[in-house]
Amino acid sequence: MQLTFLILIVLFCAAISFYRLLSGPHVLDRIAAINAIGIMLLTVLVILGSFYERALFIDVALVYGVLLFVDVLVMAKYFGSPDKTEEENQ
Template structure:
């Protein structure tokens, strides 16, 4: 069941990669890249649960926080045109 979910999230990330490559605006591409990051963190979480690796869960949480901060930085940059305003 867990491996099936990991495969499902991998397929979803491949579908989201279409939006990253073809996306008409930069916002679509950023949302697609963030979606891929979320799906890949879910795949890593499924693998950590399947193999019972507790350290990997901590790494995934740090990765999720970095994804969130990354999107905040991109949003601020594309709203104002610079980061320090």
């Protein structure tokens, strides 16, 4: 029972962070929001695995954590390239 309240509060935090995803002035702000939302959703996965009391669901959280890391690193590498013009393509 208390775990579901915990999930609700963490999801509420993720929903607040959606504001920055919706209206970041730049794409880098949105990537920061994605990093935050991703780790919050990772925590939700972990709490769900503990809620159903099956250790199998933690594997999904582990793998998702790995791939979130790869994802955000690729996005960060895209913006580190030197000859980047100011306007992105439409």
